Amino acid sequence: MIRLSSAALVVLLSVAGVASAAVAPGNYIRTLTFGGVERSYRLHVPPGYDGGAEVPLVINIHGFTSNAVQQEAISNILPIADREGFIVVHPEGIANAWNAGLCCGNAGIDDVGFVRTVVADVTGQARVDRARIYVTGLSNGGAMSQRLACEAADLFAASAPMSFPIPFDPVTVCQPSRPIAVMTGMGLTDVLVHYDGDVFPSAAETFAQWKAIDGCTGATPDVTVVTGASRCETYTQCDAGVEARLCSITADSFIGTPFEGHVLYLNSDIDLSEEIWAFLQRFTLPDPPSQAILAGTNQVRSGRARGHTEIAWTVAFDGETWTAADGSGHVYTGTAQRKGKSKTWALIPTEAALATLGTIATEQLGAAGATGDVTVDPRSTLQLVVDRNGVPVRIKGALRLLRDGGPAGRLSVKAKS
Numbered sequence: 474m475i476r477l478s479s480a481a482l483v484v485l486l487s488v489a490g491v492a493s494a495a496v497a498p499g500n501y502i503r504t505l506t507f508g509g510v511e512r513s514y515r516l517h518v519p520p521g522y523d524g525g526a527e528v529p530l531v532i533n534i535h536g537f538t539s540n541a542v543q544q545e546a547i548s549n550i551l552p553i554a555d556r557e558g559f560i561v562v563h564p565e566g567i568a569n570a571w572n573a574g575l576c577c578g579n580a581g582i583d584d585v586g587f588v589r590t591v592v593a594d595v596t597g598q599a600r601v602d603r604a605r606i607y608v609t610g611l612s613n614g615g616a617m618s619q620r621l622a623c624e625a626a627d628l629f630a631a632s633a634p635m636s637f638p639i640p641f642d643p644v645t646v647c648q649p650s651r652p653i654a655v656m657t658g659m660g661l662t663d664v665l666v667h668y669d670g671d672v673f674p675s676a677a678e679t680f681a682q683w684k685a686i687d688g689c690t691g692a693t694p695d696v697t698v699v700t701g702a703s704r705c706e707t708y709t710q711c712d713a714g715v716e717a718r719l720c721s722i723t724a725d726s727f728i729g730t731p732f733e734g735h736v737l738y739l740n741s742d743i744d745l746s747e748e749i750w751a752f753l754q755r756f757t758l759p760d761p762p763s764q765a766i767l768a769g770t771n772q773v774r775s776g777r778a779r780g781h782t783e784i785a786w787t788v789a790f791d792g793e794t795w796t797a798a799d800g801s802g803h804v805y806t807g808t809a810q811r812k813g814k815s816k817t818w819a820l821i822p823t824e825a826a827l828a829t830l831g832t833i834a835t836e837q838l839g840a841a842g843a844t845g846d847v848t849v850d851p852r853s854t855l856q857l858v859v860d861r862n863g864v865p866v867r868i869k870g871a872l873r874l875l876r877d878g879g880p881a882g883r884l885s886v887k888a889k890s
Contacts, residue, residue, distance in 0.1 A: 496599045507586070507587045508583060514562050516561075517554060524599070525600075529601075530595060531562070531607045532562050534611075534614030535565075536613045537576065539569060545563050548738055548746050553750050567579055575641065576612075576640050589806065597798075604758040607630060608632050609632065612665075618632050623647035627791065631752070636663065636735055638679035654687075655717055656749065661734070663733075665731060665734075676719060684717050689711040690708075695707070703743055705719070706718065722740050725741055763863045764787060768785045768889070770782065771784050771885070772885040773883070775838050775874060778843035779841055804829075808821050816861070821854055827848070828848075853873055855872075868888050868889075872886070
C-alpha cells in the first residue's frame with residue numbers, strides 16, 4: 474500500500490476534480506517555473522463559474538513585441554467568455570516573443586511545452602472540460618496557434634490562428650497526430666505577413682495543407698461566405714468531423730505603418746472574435762486519452778547522495794502519445810512503443826521531458842548535499858503498463874544520469890494506481 478503525504482493527497486484530490494473548483498470568478502496573474510525560468514499567464518474566470526460543471530478553456534496568445542494585456546484588449550474576447558461561460562488564458566512569451574518555428578526567435582525555448590504546462594496548471598485549479606480546450610492568437614501568437622495545432626492536437630480540440638500561416642518551410646512539416654479543425658485568418662492587405670507569401674508561406678499553401686491533413690474532399694471549398702471586402706471559405710466534408718477554414722480579411726488596422734492590415738480584429742466586415750468562438754466551440758476532442766492518477770516515488774542516487782520524493786502523476790495515454798502532469802507545474806510528454814503484444818509500452822520522453830527530469834534529479838541531489846548539475850541520458854525510456862481497456866495502471870523506469878558526459882547515478886520512477 475502506498476502512503477501519501479498530505480501534500481501529495483492535495484495534488485491527487487485537485488487533479489481528480491474534488492478540489493478543482495477552488496478558483497473563483499475573476500482575473501488573476503499566475504506564475505510557474507518552466508525550463509528553469511519563472512513565467513506567467515493571465516487567467517480570466519467568467520462570473521457564472523461556480524465549479525459545478527466543466528467549462529471550456531481558450532488559450533489566446535499575443536504577437537511579437539506585444540504582451541498578454543494587449544492581446545486581451547485588442548481581441549476583446551473576455552465579454553464573449555463572460556456571456557458563454559468559458560475560461561480564458563493569456564500567456565506571456567519570453568521577451569514578448571514565442572518560438573513558433575519560422576517566427577519569431579527564442580530558439581531553444583520549448584514554448585509548446587510551456588503552453589502544455591499552463592493548461593495543466595489551469596486544469597488543476599478549475600473544472601475544465603478536457604475535450605473542449607482551444608487555442609487562438611495573433612501574428613507570432615497565430616504562428617504559435619498553428620504550431621500547437623501541428624504538435625499538440627492531442628490537447629487542443631481546435632485552433633484559430635490569426636495573421637500567420639503554418640510556420641514551417643515546407644508547410645508539410647506540419648503533421649499532427651489526428652485531423653484537427655483549424656480556422657486560419659490572413660490579411661488581404663497585410664504588409665507585414667503577406668497573404669500571397671514571401672518570407673513566410675502563403676495563405677493558399679496553408680489552407681491546402683490543412684485540407685490535406687484533415688482529409689477534406691472537393692476541389693474547392695463547399696462553403697464560402699462573403700462579407701464586405703472579406704470572405705471565409707470552408708471545407709466541411711473532412712475526416713473525423715473536423716473542418717478547414719480560411720478567412721481572408723481586409724483589415725483597417727494601422728494604415729500607413731509597418732503593421733497595416735495585420736491586426737485582423739480591426740476590420741469593418743467581421744466581428745472576428747465572435748467568428749473565432751463560433752468556430753472553435755463546435756469541436757471536441759474525438760477520443761480523449763485514457764487517464765489515471767498514479768502515485769509512488771522518485772528515488773535518485775549519485776555516489777553517496779540519495780534523494781527520495783513522493784509523486785502523484787496524472788498520466789494520459791492514447792496508444793501513440795503520452796502526457797504526465799505532476800501537479801507542480803511539470804508536464805512530461807513523449808511517444809509510445811508497444812512491446813510485442815503485451816500490455817507494456819515503452820514511453821520515449823521528449824527532450825523537454827528529459828530536461829525536466831534532469832532538473833528534478835539535480836534538485837533532489839542538491840538537497841542531499843551533492844554538487845553539480847546532472848542530465849538524463851537521452852536514450853532513457855520509461856515503461857507503462859495498461860489494463861485491458863488501455864487505462865494506465867503502472868509506470869516505472871530507471872533513468873541513467875550523466876554529469877559532464879559520464880555516468881552520475883540513476884533516477885528511479887515508480888508509481889501505480
